[in-house]
Amino acid sequence: KDSYLVTLLPGDGIGPEITEATKKVLAVICEKSGFEIELKEALIGGAAIDAKNDPFPQESLDQCLASDSVLLACIGGYKWDKNPRELRPETGLLKMRKEMGLFANLRPAKVLSQLIDASTLKREVVEGVDVMVVRELTGDVYFGTPKGIDVIDGQRVGYNNMIYSESEIDRIARVAGDVASKRKGQLCSVDKANVLDVSQLWRDVVTDVITKDFPEVELSHMYVDNAAMQLIRWPKQFDTIVCGNIFGDILSDEASMLVGSLGMLPSASIGESGPGVFEPCHGSAPDIAGEDKANPLAMILSAAMMLKYDLDRPEEAAIIERAVEAVLDEKIRTPDIKQEGDGCKLVGCTEMGQAVADIV
Amino acid sequence: KDSYLVTLLPGDGIGPEITEATKKVLAVICEKSGFEIELKEALIGGAAIDAKNDPFPQESLDQCLASDSVLLACIGGYKWDKNPRELRPETGLLKMRKEMGLFANLRPAKVLSQLIDASTLKREVVEGVDVMVVRELTGDVYFGTPKGIDVIDGQRVGYNNMIYSESEIDRIARVAGDVASKRKGQLCSVDKANVLDVSQLWRDVVTDVITKDFPEVELSHMYVDNAAMQLIRWPKQFDTIVCGNIFGDILSDEASMLVGSLGMLPSASIGESGPGVFEPCHGSAPDIAGEDKANPLAMILSAAMMLKYDLDRPEEAAIIERAVEAVLDEKIRTPDIKQEGDGCKLVGCTEMGQAVADIV
Ligand SMILES: CC(C)[C@H](C(=O)O)[C@@H](O)C(=O)O
Ligand SMILES: CC(C)[C@H](C(=O)O)[C@@H](O)C(=O)O
Numbered sequence: 001k002d003s004y005l006v007t008l009l010p011g012d013g014i015g016p017e018i019t020e021a022t023k024k025v026l027a028v029i030c031e032k033s034g035f036e037i038e039l040k041e042a043l044i045g046g047a048a049i050d051a052k053n054d055p056f057p058q059e060s061l062d063q064c065l066a067s068d069s070v071l072l073a074c075i076g077g078y079k080w081d082k083n084p085r086e087l088r089p090e091t092g093l094l095k096m097r098k099e100m101g102l103f104a105n106l107r108p109a110k111v112l113s114q115l116i117d118a119s120t121l122k123r124e125v126v127e128g129v130d131v132m133v134v135r136e137l138t139g140d141v142y143f144g145t146p147k148g149i150d151v152i153d154g155q156r157v158g159y160n161n162m163i164y165s166e167s168e169i170d171r172i173a174r175v176a177g178d179v180a181s182k183r184k185g186q187l188c189s190v191d192k193a194n195v196l197d198v199s200q201l202w203r204d205v206v207t208d209v210i211t212k213d214f215p216e217v218e219l220s221h222m223y224v225d226n227a228a229m230q231l232i233r234w235p236k237q238f239d240t241i242v243c244g245n246i247f248g249d250i251l252s253d254e255a256s257m258l259v260g261s262l263g264m265l266p267s268a269s270i271g272e273s274g275p276g277v278f279e280p281c282h283g284s285a286p287d288i289a290g291e292d293k294a295n296p297l298a299m300i301l302s303a304a305m306m307l308k309y310d311l312d313r314p315e316e317a318a319i320i321e322r323a324v325e326a327v328l329d330e331k332i333r334t335p336d337i338k339q340e341g342d343g344c345k346l347v348g349c350t351e352m353g354q355a356v357a358d359i360v
Numbered sequence: 361k362d363s364y365l366v367t368l369l370p371g372d373g374i375g376p377e378i379t380e381a382t383k384k385v386l387a388v389i390c391e392k393s394g395f396e397i398e399l400k401e402a403l404i405g406g407a408a409i410d411a412k413n414d415p416f417p418q419e420s421l422d423q424c425l426a427s428d429s430v431l432l433a434c435i436g437g438y439k440w441d442k443n444p445r446e447l448r449p450e451t452g453l454l455k456m457r458k459e460m461g462l463f464a465n466l467r468p469a470k471v472l473s474q475l476i477d478a479s480t481l482k483r484e485v486v487e488g489v490d491v492m493v494v495r496e497l498t499g500d501v502y503f504g505t506p507k508g509i510d511v512i513d514g515q516r517v518g519y520n521n522m523i524y525s526e527s528e529i530d531r532i533a534r535v536a537g538d539v540a541s542k543r544k545g546q547l548c549s550v551d552k553a554n555v556l557d558v559s560q561l562w563r564d565v566v567t568d569v570i571t572k573d574f575p576e577v578e579l580s581h582m583y584v585d586n587a588a589m590q591l592i593r594w595p596k597q598f599d600t601i602v603c604g605n606i607f608g609d610i611l612s613d614e615a616s617m618l619v620g621s622l623g624m625l626p627s628a629s630i631g632e633s634g635p636g637v638f639e640p641c642h643g644s645a646p647d648i649a650g651e652d653k654a655n656p657l658a659m660i661l662s663a664a665m666m667l668k669y670d671l672d673r674p675e676e677a678a679i680i681e682r683a684v685e686a687v688l689d690e691k692i693r694t695p696d697i698k699q700e701g702d703g704c705k706l707v708g709c710t711e712m713g714q715a716v717a718d719i720v
Contacts, residue, residue, distance in 0.1 A: 085560075088554065090554045090555070094555070120481050120482055120485040120592055120593060120594075121480050121481050121482065121592070122480055122481065122482055125480040141501075141522050141555075141556060142555055142556075144519070147556075147557050148557050149557050149558075149560065149561050152525070155525055155526040155527055156525070156526045156561055156565075157523060157524070157525045157526070157561075158523070158524055158556075158557045158558035158559070158560060158561030158562065159504070159521055159522060159523035159524075159557065159558050160521075160522045160523075160556045160557055160558050161519055161520075161521055161522070162501050162519060162520045162521070162522050163517060163518065163519035163520075164517070164518055164519075165512070165515055165516070165517045166515040166516045166517070167515055192606070192609075194448065194450045195450070195454070195501075195502055196501060196502075196507075196518075196520045197507050197508050197509050197518045197519065197520055198507075198509075198518035198519050198520050199518070200445075200509065200518060201509050201516055201517075201518030202518065205516075224609070224610055225609045225610050225612075225613040226613070228588070228610045228611070228613050228614040228617075229613045229614060229616070229617040229622075232480055232481070232592065232614065232617040232618070233480060233617055234480070246552070247610075249552075249584070249585045250584055250585050250588045250607075250610055251588070252585075253585040253586070253588050253589045254588040254589060254592065254614065256589070257588075257589040257592040257593055258592070262589075
């Protein structure tokens with residue numbers, strides 16, 4: 001296949017700027033490698049709320065489902081923060097994940113030697129850290145029912161069900177086993193099985209799947225509180241981590257902070273079949289939106305993940321990843337990754353995108 | 361009052377050793393300050409399972425409830441790891457918390473200048489960090505019903521209810537407001553209100569309580585994933601943090617790892633009235649049990665918290681805290697806080713306890 005349809009979701013805040021930078025890089029790689037990507041924009045988040053009064057309108061969903069893949073920038077902003085839940089940008093994100101069946105979220109946290117001093121952790125602790133968090137994305141307390149706020153015996157009671165079925169755990173365990181087997185082959189499953197029934201089932205099913213179908217993968221288990229500590233104490237002990245939705249939300253963000261440069265981290269959300277969604281881990285940074293200060297590298301690296309996972313173009317993905325490293329080697333930096341006295345050149349979002357495109 | 365009854369729960373692993381060291385310190389402070397503490401031992405955890413086939417027997421509970429306060433060492437060990445849930449040491453801990461109504465867990469994470477290099481974070485990031493995590497301890501997904509593992513449509517489904525009532529949130533918010541007002545007056549409430557109904561109620565009630573009854577306290581809110589990041593990015597931004605049971609489990613452990621020396625951290629679990637339970641944050645370290653290598657300082661500092669919170673002896677609490685710092689100033693270290701080339705003297709558990717007792 002040498003022609004693809006990709007839905008582009010520029011979203012809010014710095015979204016449009018980093019999207020432009022990423023488009024430039026994709027255009028060059030397509031030209032050089034001789035394939036085509038048709039980019040078709042759609043609305044999500046605040047932009048969709050403003051235009052359609054819906055954070056993820058049906059037409060956006062339809063378009064995403066009809067594409068080979070989806071590239072998302074970022075969503076949210078102060079403007080919609082006080083909206084009721086159903087009219088908040090995040091609600092669009094959750095709806096997209098659920099409706100597109102994106103049950104597996106891959107969050108690499110790899111420390112780049114060029115940016116090692118950006119971490120608040122000591123050099124010797126983070127040097128060489130390369131962790132992949134595989135987070136379940138469509139289950140758990142995020143979507144569990146019953147849920148709500150009721151009045152019981154004269155007082156309000158709020159509740160959400162932390163729930164997983166065997167088949168939900170089975171399929172995320174398979175993704176994690178597959179990911180781990182292509183990395184160092186070490187999988188750490190994180191849960192709270194000493195307290196929670198749902199974690200007990202999680203542990204049983206993960207153990208079954210990995211032992212039976214991924215005999216080459218070395219499986220260990222860790223309680224979530226301990227994992228939160230170990231990520232700080234000695235992150236190099238981890239290769240691949242698999243966990244449920246809420247624990248994954250917390251731990252993947254914690255892991256990304258080890259790297260010290262959130263503006264560098266991509267993510268992939270994938271389903272059983274059909275298009276995945278690729279997006280940077282950072283937010284929409286409304287405070288610097290429109291000022292050409294944003295770092296487009298996380299979105300550019302997300303585009304690389306898209307090439308690898310959805311468009312079956314691992315070589316082109318690698319070209320982009322190497323180009324990003326090369327730009328860092330050339331000491332070009334956006335404000336977020338610039339350190340005082342590092343002797344690097346400060347550039348804006350546009351120039352950074354151009355720099356990567358020039359090398360690709 | 362100058363005579364108190366304290367239940368002592370030595371528990372498992374290094375528990376008995378650090379208990380001995382702590383007893384020595386308490387004996388000296390009692391003698392010097394002219395009051396009496398009668399220490400009466402009881403069983404919990406693995407020790408109780410072995411002796412009574414119950415991780416927290418009724419007689420232990422009765423004795424705790426009849427005391428002025430409870431001092432716990434630590435529980436657990438490989439030996440009981442494969443036991444069914446009802447015969448595991450942690451189950452005793454959870455039962456104790458619930459039956460004694462210990463709904464508020466106070467977990468200070470204070471970086472001591474003498475031990476700053478033990479942290480994996482950079483000196484400038486952790487220097488002066490002094491965070492107090494106030495964790496709700498008897499609600500949430502830990503105790504929520506319905507819960508279990510059922511077979512539904514031919515497959516197993518595991519679930520636990522993440523649930524909070526208004527009154528549960530109200531009372532922990534009051535403890536947190538009180539704690540914050542005696543510190544720097546900054547309270548950060550952590551939740552996941554952008555996704556969870558239970559968090560929405562949490563946020564509403566915390567806001568009500570603090571705004572109305574603690575006008576001097578400055579309240580902010582943060583999502584749990586962001587909090588996990590911010591604790592690493594810039595921990596000095598936090599003074600007091602309040603959160604639910606599971607988020608508190610994760611964040612308090614993460615916060616304690618910033619300090620780099622888990623062997624130094626005490627905790628207090630308190631209820632509406634009646635005795636509280638004071639215990640170190642670390643585990644039972646079965647690998648070094650009985651070898652006189654354990655660090656008793658966290659338990660000694662827990663005894664100080666007991667003097668302050670339960671026995672209304674803040675001055676004696678401060679004397680112990682100062683004695684611990686003095687011992688560190690004298691460059692005396694147990695293995696866990698000894699750094700290569702720090703020029704300090706390596707001592708065992710007994711000698712460390714004696715060193716504190718000598719200064720008190
Ligand atoms: C915005 C929010 C709903 C979302 C989540 O909790 O999943 C975000 O934190 C993420 O990790 O993508
Ligand atoms: C042992 C376990 C049940 C317990 C908890 O999760 O509360 C522990 O992690 C703690 O924080 O005291």
